[in-house]
Amino acid sequence: MNKGEELGMETFQFGEEIQSLMAVVQPPEAGNSFTALLELPANQAVKLLHSHEETAPNNLPSSVFPSAENSLETTTSSVVPNSSPNNVNLVKQEPIDSDSMHNSSPNPSDPVVSKSTKRKEREKNVKTSAKKIKSVANDDGEELPYVHVRARRGQATDSHSLAERARREKINARMKLLQELVPGCNKISGTAMVLDEIINHVQSLQRQVEFLSMRLAAVHPNIDINLDNIFSAESGSLMDYSFPGMVSPQPLSHQLWQPDGLIPQPLWGVEETNPNFITPENSFLSYDSSGNSVSLYTNQLKMEL
Amino acid sequence: MSPPQQPTSINPNSLKIQLAYRFLHNLNNLNTKRSNLDNTRIRRSHRVKLAAYASMAYVVGSRRAWSRAILWKIRNRAVLARFKRVDHKITTPLRHHHVHAGSVKRRTPSCSNPKREYSDPFGNSGQEVKLRKLVPGSSTMDALGLLDETADYIKCLATQVEVMKNLVDLYSII
Numbered sequence: 001m002n003k004g005e006e007l008g009m010e011t012f013q014f015g016e017e018i019q020s021l022m023a024v025v026q027p028p029e030a031g032n033s034f035t036a037l038l039e040l041p042a043n044q045a046v047k048l049l050h051s052h053e054e055t056a057p058n059n060l061p062s063s064v065f066p067s068a069e070n071s072l073e074t075t076t077s078s079v080v081p082n083s084s085p086n087n088v089n090l091v092k093q094e095p096i097d098s099d100s101m102h103n104s105s106p107n108p109s110d111p112v113v114s115k116s117t118k119r120k121e122r123e124k125n126v127k128t129s130a131k132k133i134k135s136v137a138n139d140d141g142e143e144l145p146y147v148h149v150r151a152r153r154g155q156a157t158d159s160h161s162l163a164e165r166a167r168r169e170k171i172n173a174r175m176k177l178l179q180e181l182v183p184g185c186n187k188i189s190g191t192a193m194v195l196d197e198i199i200n201h202v203q204s205l206q207r208q209v210e211f212l213s214m215r216l217a218a219v220h221p222n223i224d225i226n227l228d229n230i231f232s233a234e235s236g237s238l239m240d241y242s243f244p245g246m247v248s249p250q251p252l253s254h255q256l257w258q259p260d261g262l263i264p265q266p267l268w269g270v271e272e273t274n275p276n277f278i279t280p281e282n283s284f285l286s287y288d289s290s291g292n293s294v295s296l297y298t299n300q301l302k303m304e305l
Numbered sequence: 306m307s308p309p310q311q312p313t314s315i316n317p318n319s320l321k322i323q324l325a326y327r328f329l330h331n332l333n334n335l336n337t338k339r340s341n342l343d344n345t346r347i348r349r350s351h352r353v354k355l356a357a358y359a360s361m362a363y364v365v366g367s368r369r370a371w372s373r374a375i376l377w378k379i380r381n382r383a384v385l386a387r388f389k390r391v392d393h394k395i396t397t398p399l400r401h402h403h404v405h406a407g408s409v410k411r412r413t414p415s416c417s418n419p420k421r422e423y424s425d426p427f428g429n430s431g432q433e434v435k436l437r438k439l440v441p442g443s444s445t446m447d448a449l450g451l452l453d454e455t456a457d458y459i460k461c462l463a464t465q466v467e468v469m470k471n472l473v474d475l476y477s478i479i
Binding site for chain 1: 332349350351352353354356358436439448449452453455456458459460463465469470472473476
């Protein structure tokens with residue numbers, strides 16, 4: 001019976017960590033580590049801390065609130081080599097991959113185990129441990145050699161809902177990524193509005209492609225690019241002619257344009273040399289058979305890009 | 306006139322540059338292969354648009370479902386054209402191949418979700434369905450994969466738009 005109680009207490013403490021792990025993707029909501037602990041009765045909080053100091057001495061110096069969305073993934077991979085030997089008998093060691101939880105069939109032990117190993121990193125990040133106390137009573141009957149994930153107060157405790165919850169949090173992490181991609185989405189809260197914004201953005205991008213292709217089609221037939229020359233001329237020096245503003249004796253492939261392609265930046269070539277540029281350009285392009293004309297065009301194109 | 310500062314180092318493998326090359330390549334092929342310069346502007350713009358999407362998909366390659374879907378669409382254009390003429394309301398017979406699923410034109414939203422549960426996992430009103438329609442090849446994916454694909458698609462689309470803008474600017478000067 002003692003062993004059972006012991007197990008129960010330890011699992012309870014681990015469970016709180018697991019809950020903090022679940023809460024890690026919502027950093028703004030999670031209270032800070034020690035203030036959350038204060039909700040616990042003092043003795044349990046102390047026990048919590050002490051047990052973790054004992055059992056996980058070689059914890060990684062984890063960042064308290066990892067802000068990256070892939071924190072779950074990265075920390076799981078880093079936890080495994082540092083898992084303390086004390087917990088081996090309690091925690092099944094297996095390759096941790098937060099994705100594998102969901103991709104594989106919902107095996108009740110696997111998400112439990114993977115979460116319990118994750119929690120070692122999160123020992124300082126207990127969200128609201130007090131809530132877990134209530135749920136202990138429900139799970140006292142189980143005495144598997146694994147650590148159980150404790151459900152939050154008022155939530156179902158079966159493995160399916162746990163997996164479901166983890167999955168939902170993964171989705172939230174992806175949504176955050178998308179929010180960063182779509183401009184102006186950071187201030188919106190709530191999945192529905194963010195999704196709306198994303199859809200609008202994708203639609204606007206597609207429409208932009210369409211309009212730009214219309215414009216290109218209008219302009220394009222006047223110019224015939226011989227791309228073979230462009231591709232082959234990368235290494236060679238293209239500046240056989242002195243051309244103000246477009247001089248670049250160095251190989252083109254590495255020095256002509258920035259990857260970010262700020263449009264104001266390459267426009268220098270256009271603005272400054274506009275009058276000089278157009279006439280030779282026209283004359284060159286009218287040939288469109290000599291490599292020089294193409295290479296000039298390439299040069300300018302690369303400038304622009 | 307001394308040239309202004311040249312940028313020091315670029316990544317020649319950046320997405321934008323690859324896109325630019327490929328797009329120009331496609332445009333060139335567009336002009337040289339088909340000598341129907343008497344086509345109306347509408348058709349030509351459509352071809353340019355196709356070239357844009359094709360170059361996008363080609364650069365990304367097979368890494369992403371949406372690029373695979375686009376590539377498949379292009380490579381089987383003839384077959385699909387025949388398909389479309391035969392029956393407009395096609396429910397995807399190739400549901401289990403994610404490559405194919407994005408290619409057939411769908412009239413009903415339910416056809417784009419081979420599994421019921423994908424239609425509303427968020428509890429959001431049909432937005433995911435809309436997203437699936439927008440992102441090619443996303444019909445056979447769960448919500449997680451869909452979000453991934455959308456992110457990649459947005460990134461690629463944005464780069465493509467930038468390349469095209471630069472091209473248009475370039476052309477408009479001449």
